[in-house]
Amino acid sequence: MLAIFVAMVGLIDEPALSLKTGAVLSLLACMTLLLxxxxxxxxxxxxxxxxxxxxxxxxxSEAVAQAVVGRVLRDAxxxxxxxxxxxxxxxxxxxxxxxxxxxxxxR
Numbered sequence: 001m002l003a004i005f006v007a008m009v010g011l012i013d014e015p016a017l018s019l020k021t022g023a024v025l026s027l028l029a030c031m032t033l034l035l036x037x038x039x040x041x042x043x044x045x046x047x048x049x050x051x052x053x054x055x056x057x058x059x060x061s062e063a064v065a066q067a068v069v070g071r072v073l074r075d076a077x078x079x080x081x082x083x084x085x086x087x088x089x090x091x092x093x094x095x096x097x098x099x100x101x102x103x104x105x106x107r
Contacts, residue, residue, distance in 0.1 A: 001029075003025075004022055004025045004026060004029070005022075007021055007022070007025060008021060008022040015098055015102070016095055016098065016099050016102075019091050019092070019094055019095035019098065020091075020092075020095055022088075022091045023088045023089075023091035023092045023095065024088075026084045026085075026087050026088035026091065027084070027085070027088045029084045030081045030084035030085045030088060033077045033078070033080050033081035033084065034077070034078070034081050036073075036077045037073075037074045037077035037078045037081065040070050040071075040073035040074040040077055041066075041070035041071075041073075041074065042070075043069075043070065043073065044066075045062075045065045045066045045068075045069040045070070048069055048073070050069055050072065051065070051069065
């Protein structure tokens with residue numbers, strides 16, 4: 001997210017290009033999160049930070065842990081993918097509105 005912001009600030013001289021770059025990079029992040037969500041159930045539960053944070057007596061059995069951790073990861077990835085998609089849509093709409101208000105760039 002910070003990298004997207006820095007790329008947009010670097011292109012601040014051309015607002016339309018800056019917004020378009022932010023939107024495209026946000027969509028790329030969204031697609032990455034969707035891909036991670038698709039494979040979240042295959043990630044072994046012992047390799048997650050969640051498993052490391054649980055105390056030994058709080059840890060569920062292996063079958064339950066794999067199902068729960070996979071579902072929680074999938075839900076988290078999907079939630080953040082939705083946020084990136086919404087942000088990308090907002091940037092695209094703002095780019096279109098700004099383009100209509102400012103007109104074509106003068107060269």
